Each structure stands twice: as structure tokens, then as C-alpha cells.
Amino acid sequence: MTTRRALIVRGGWDGHVPVEATDVVIPFLGSQGFEIEISDTLDAYLDAERLRHTDLIVQCWSIGTVTDAQVAGLATAVRAGTGLAGWHGGIIGAFHHNTYQRLTGGQFVWHPDGFVDHTLTVAPRRTQHEIVTGIDSVELHTEKYWVISDALNDVLATVTFDHEEDGEWHESITMPAVWTRHWGAGRVFVSTVGHRVDDLLVPEIRTITERGLMWAARSHGDD
Template sequence: MARALITWGGWEGHQPDVVARLFATWLEEAGMQVQVTDSLSCFDDPADLADLSLIVPVWTMSEIGKEQAENAAAAVASGVGLAGCHGGMCDAFRTNVTWQFMTGAQWVAHPGNDGVNYRVRMTSDHETVNGIGDFDVSSEQYYLHVDPAVKVHAVTDFPVVEGPHSPNGPVEMPVVFTKAWGNGRVYYNALGHQANVIDHGPAAELMRRGLLWAARK
């Protein structure tokens, strides 16, 4: 049976425990064996990591050990999938560049903070977004520094809220993207400030598909 590891922690405002349970439910419904932990010690054993089908980090900020990050990166490069959302994957472990290189982006701002009304637009026919129409969200709108190697499948438009970024003019910011890390598939979705943003409707379907797409087949 395919095995998934979900590890959660960090800033409590993102409800990492609730988001982790949501992801576990979707993966179990898809027939996967799921381990959920609130410790980063799960990254200590390279052999166990390499035996997984999927790693799902749900950590905002916090710190990861250098060897732990390298073990996770090696596992993904060997073919283990990596998937996550919002700050739980791309605002985790801000001081670890290996993590940022692997995940493909780093959060830097959310102008207007929570409760910004914005549209998510599909921009490809990739299987993670195909048939899901554009939709509106009221949440944090993530401004990311993004790896130019990623394949973008959904975007949002900046600026919605005025700020020092506004004089640069309109910017299409990735919301959903995929990339390769060695033999592994990496999926990221910028939605998910709290569980109620991604537990229903098209946002939920985007995230559910992304988790399953990334998992090693």
C-alpha cells in the first residue's frame, strides 16, 4: 500500500493540525496509508523517507535541521512526491535554502492581510486544474518569490490592495504550480490560510488533486 507522511507544526494561526487531518482524510479515501506526526524527527531516517509515496509538510516558519532538510530533499529526488499549501510548505523553514530550492517558492508578503477578495484564474489544462473554472477567494493573497523553473497552472492578479509593489504595475502571481525535483513530483497551492479556505468547493478539489498527482505511482 502506498504510504504518505504528513508532518505538521509551526505557527498555530494556520491551523496546521486541522489542515493535516483534512489532508489525511483525502489521502485515506484514496487508499493510502497515512502517518501524521507533529515532529520533524520523521525526517531523521533517510531509508524510511525513501520508502514513502508522498511527503506533505504543514509547517509555517519554525526551523528544520540541515540534515533533516537534506534527507527530505534526497527522498524527493529519488521519486517520493512532495505536496503542500500556503505557508505550510512555502513559508516553512525560512533560513533553509535547500527547502526553498526544492519547494519552488518563498512567501514574502500578503498585502491587505486576511480577508482580501481576489480571483484565482486557471492558466493551463494540467490534470490538477483541468475542468476547474476560475473562482473567487476571500483570504490572504500570497506574494511569492518563485523559481522560474516551475510550471504554473493557476494565477492571481496583483495589485488588489495598494502598496509599495503597486508602481510596478499588473503582475500575474502563481497560485498553483508544479515542478520536478530529481525523480520526484512537487505540487504547491498558495491557498489555505486556514482549513476553511480549502475544505470545500474548487479550492478543495485543487488541493486534493495536487496531493494525489504528486504521490509516487
């Protein structure tokens, strides 16, 4: 059986604790047979040969600046079959670059001040998807993301912004919170939950995140 390779790309804003957050998933990936590399530079995306042999990129890099060449390297790898996965600002609050935003299928725009109680709800039509099966909803106390997203995303779970008399919306709105998408031969997994390590340790969120990583990773079948 071919050993699969995972590349952890972490850095950027320390508020999203990129090292501590990715350290949560590294043991899981190891238990699934992945050989793991870690990069603290986006220049990892310039190494085409390295990426060609990478089955999964887990990115946790917030509020950063990326070059055209770095984005092109990442997008080319995913298009050829390398999986891309991440959570929260580490993937959709990473870079203001339109090619990158098309790749991830969404962009963080705003969240209410502080941590708020809210419910992540699995989309009724997707309850049997392998990433969320057995999970109907998750009660959370953390940041709630308002995002712009691509209509072609396969939305697996949502959060709701309720209408308030003195609020900004004249009716409640439902916002994508967990989704998957395809980019060429590659798969992309995004979860908006994960501002802090405690969020990733919520049992249902941990399950969704781990399943999402496995879903996104390139499969070598039985070779």
C-alpha cells in the same frame, strides 16, 4: 497492488492550524488507498529508511527552524521519487533554508493586511492539466500571497495584484498561486491557498488540493 504510504508532517505556527488543516485531507488519502503516518517532529526527515518507503509527504509546518540534516533527508527522499505536497505557509512559509526553498520552488514574502477578495485564475495554457481541468477561476476571500518563485515551475494558476494610484506597483502584476515542479525523480505540488480550514473546503480549492496530492505521489503503476 502495492499499498502506498503517506507521511503527514505537521507543526510549527498554530495560526495555520496544522492539525485541523491536514485532518481535512487525511480521509481523502485514506479513500485513495494510502496507509497514513503522522509526525509532529521534523526529525521524521532524518529517517532515511522510513522516507524510502514513503510515496507522499504532505507538509504543513509554518515559520519553523529546520536543520541542514533534516533538509538533506527530505531533499534526498524527494530526489529519489517521494512526492512532496502542501499549501500556503505550511510549505512556502516554512523554513528560511536555501536548499529547502530550491526544493519547493518558491517562498512566501508578503500578503496584504487581512483577508481580501480576489480571484485565482487557471493559466490559459494549462487548463487541461489534470490538477485544474474543469476549473477556470475561483473567487476567494482570504490571504493573497506575494511570492518569489522559480521560473522552472509549471504554474497552473495565478492571482493578480492590481495597480492602484497610491499603491506600490506602477502596473498590475500576475503572481504564481498554484504550481508543480520536479526534483530529481520526485514531484512537488504547491498551492498558496489554505490559511484556514475554510479555504481548503472551498469546492474548487479542495479539488485542486486533492488532485495535487495525487499528482505528487509516487506511482507504482499496476504492480
